[in-house]
Amino acid sequence: MAKHNNRRRSTMLSWAVMKAGRALWTMNAVPKKAVYGESLRSFSGTEFRRWDPSRSKLGAAIMRTRRDPSWLLPVEGTTVLYLGAGHGTSISHLHDHLCGQANDLGGRLVAVDLAPRCLRELTHMAKSRPGLVPVLGDARKHAAWGVLLPRKVDWLFQDVAQAGQVDIFIGACKRFLNRDGTGLLSLKAASERWTGEGEEALFEKVEHQLNTSGFEVEERISLAGFEDNHVLFAVRKME
Amino acid sequence: MYFGGKGEDGAPNRRAMWLWYDWRAAAIADANGSILDDEQWDGFHDQRSIVSRLECIAEGGLTPEAMVLLERFPDAKPRVHGEPDLPDADWPLPDDEAQQAADEAAIAMATRGVAQAAGDPDRRLEHLMRASDEMRSTFITMEARLVEWVGLFLPEARFGQDRSSLGKTVGEAESLEHLSKTLGVSLPPVGPDKPEWKALKEWGQSVAVFRGQLDRLENGIRHLSLQHLPSLSALLGPLLAARLSVEAHGRMRLARLPAGTVQVLGAEKAFFNHLKTGAPPPKHGHIFMHPWISRSPRWVRGKISRTVAAKASIAAKIDAFEGEPWGEEEMRELEQKVEEIRQAHPSPPPRRN
Numbered sequence: 152m153a154k155h156n157n158r159r160r161s162t163m164l165s166w167a168v169m170k171a172g173r174a175l176w177t178m179n180a181v182p183k184k185a186v187y188g189e190s191l192r193s194f195s196g197t198e199f200r201r202w203d204p205s206r207s208k209l210g211a212a213i214m215r216t217r218r219d220p221s222w223l224l225p226v227e228g229t230t231v232l233y234l235g236a237g238h239g240t241s242i243s244h245l246h247d248h249l250c251g252q253a254n255d256l257g258g259r260l261v262a263v264d265l266a267p268r269c270l271r272e273l274t275h276m277a278k279s280r281p282g283l284v285p286v287l288g289d290a291r292k293h294a295a296w297g298v299l300l301p302r303k304v305d306w307l308f309q310d311v312a313q314a315g316q317v318d319i320f321i322g323a324c325k326r327f328l329n330r331d332g333t334g335l336l337s338l339k340a341a342s343e344r345w346t347g348e349g350e351e352a353l354f355e356k357v358e359h360q361l362n363t364s365g366f367e368v369e370e371r372i373s374l375a376g377f378e379d380n381h382v383l384f385a386v387r388k389m390e
Numbered sequence: 391m392y393f394g395g396k397g398e399d400g401a402p403n404r405r406a407m408w409l410w411y412d413w414r415a416a417a418i419a420d421a422n423g424s425i426l427d428d429e430q431w432d433g434f435h436d437q438r439s440i441v442s443r444l445e446c447i448a449e450g451g452l453t454p455e456a457m458v459l460l461e462r463f464p465d466a467k468p469r470v471h472g473e474p475d476l477p478d479a480d481w482p483l484p485d486d487e488a489q490q491a492a493d494e495a496a497i498a499m500a501t502r503g504v505a506q507a508a509g510d511p512d513r514r515l516e517h518l519m520r521a522s523d524e525m526r527s528t529f530i531t532m533e534a535r536l537v538e539w540v541g542l543f544l545p546e547a548r549f550g551q552d553r554s555s556l557g558k559t560v561g562e563a564e565s566l567e568h569l570s571k572t573l574g575v576s577l578p579p580v581g582p583d584k585p586e587w588k589a590l591k592e593w594g595q596s597v598a599v600f601r602g603q604l605d606r607l608e609n610g611i612r613h614l615s616l617q618h619l620p621s622l623s624a625l626l627g628p629l630l631a632a633r634l635s636v637e638a639h640g641r642m643r644l645a646r647l648p649a650g651t652v653q654v655l656g657a658e659k660a661f662f663n664h665l666k667t668g669a670p671p672p673k674h675g676h677i678f679m680h681p682w683i684s685r686s687p688r689w690v691r692g693k694i695s696r697t698v699a700a701k702a703s704i705a706a707k708i709d710a711f712e713g714e715p716w717g718e719e720e721m722r723e724l725e726q727k728v729e730e731i732r733q734a735h736p737s738p739p740p741r742r743n
């Protein structure tokens with residue numbers, strides 16, 4: 152029966168995100184252009200960009216989660232907040248999903264990063280990808296860019312890899328995330344103070360802190376294999 | 391304006407009012423969240439005005455609309471949009487068109503912020519420093535090869551300490567014979583064939599070019615370092631000052647480091663080895679390059695580098711917070727101190743067993 156089934160099984164996680172075997176693909180919002188040298192491929196006439204999970208913690212979490220991975224993605228066409236934008240690998244794929252070509256879906260992706268070097272790539276990307284709003288600023292200084300988010304969002308991602316990342320996340324969620332909204336925190340163990348009790352204890356502690364700060368940790372996703380010593384906490388805001 | 395009566399216990403019973411504002415509107419609401427007044431601005435087709443408003447808010451200032459309302463309601467507490475203590479109310483939020491304009495302004499601000507990073511002397515210094523390090527290692531390798539290569543054909547040639555002009559000499563020579571005359575050595579019977587000589591000659595030219603480039607890079611560092619780190623440069627010399635600043639990831643960060651860290655900057659490997667295994671801690675990092683330390687006897691180097699690092703740390707703070715820069719006088723004072731340490735410890739301490 153499986154004789155003819157030599158193609159890898161592919162499932163759509165959203166209208167634009169596809170999981171094919173061990174690879175992720177997103178429908179390219181800017182056809183024929185690769186953002187960071189990833190491969191482009193047509194699936195039945197539509198061009199997709201390969202989403203490399205070892206270069207994107209969001210991608211890694213989608214590969215590793217034990218639940219329905221589409222739950223980790225925001226609803227397309229909404230406004231989302233992304234703290235710690237980096238060089239825009241995840242951002243570009245998220246934009247594919249959120250906004251589509253020429254921002255057909257009317258999504259807004261507010262991406263904050265502190266480093267001018269990272270923003271250089273992002274501002275360049277923003278020219279061809281309407282809906283992407285890069286902000287050069289500190290994730291902790293809400294006053295500087297908070298007015299760009301007139302309403303609270305339903306999806307917030309944070310990847311800042313600096314000490315106190317949990318407090319930054321809790322503060323940002325309190326101010327910008329809707330009740331019942333999804334918050335994703337990528338935690339790098341090495342950025343936190345070493346307590347001598349090991350990584351597992353650190354992750355436990357963070358989970359406890361999140362659970363007692365008005366969130367419910369829905370899943371703790373280990374990114375081992377893609378990004379060592381990292382976990383991604385997927386939380387729901389309860390109050 | 392509503393002032394309320396005095397409460398039964400005599401305390402003023404003034405009702406709380408809130409002044410909400412964002413980049414294009416401001417509104418007054420009472421504690422129940424009913425809007426009493428608002429002011430809106432519709433000049434958002436001018437991107438520059440939006441940018442200046444966004445910047446004003448980022449610095450914690452009030453927009454013109456907020457100021458108008460604050461004059462009308464001096465008791466209202468001004469809060470920018472999103473502050474947690476604001477009550478829920480139907481604030482006049484931007485419509486899609488206004489939001490679009492704000493997004494474009496945000497992109498323009500980000501672009502400008504990125505462009506301004508080029509004016510950051512820390513980043514300029516870092517590139518100069520790394521470029522000069524890379525150039526130096528290339529130059530040393532190529533020069534060593536040139537010496538070996540010429541030495542193969544002219545075994546009598548001795549270059550001694552001063553190799554600085556060797557590249558130039560080889561690059562300008564017409565032939566090996568010419569070169570042997572310039573260097574004043576005899577010509578052995580076997581020599582390179584024509585293309586081989588050409589390659590050797592060009593290698594010499596490259597060495598000369600790299601040497602010039604290296605000098606210019608260091609000049610660039612000196613020039614920038616004297617402006618950016620005047621006190622530290624006066625104390626340690628511009629090249630070492632620049633190296634410390636780059637190693638600390640910038641002038642401000644260097645200023646915030648304790649002197650003990652400044653002392654061992656650049657000796658991270660030895661330092662963490664010390665923490666891990668209990669090996670003796672390093673006495674000096676990059677600061678060792680300073681002749682006061684590297685030219686002093688072994689047993690006082692630790693003491694001197696401690697003193698020098700302490701002063702360097704103060705100098706870095708002066709530079710970062712732009713105080714009156716140090717100069718010759720402070721440098722001499724420190725030199726005197728270093729000299730005193732040397733005098734106090736003229737011979738090595740007895741061995742401990």
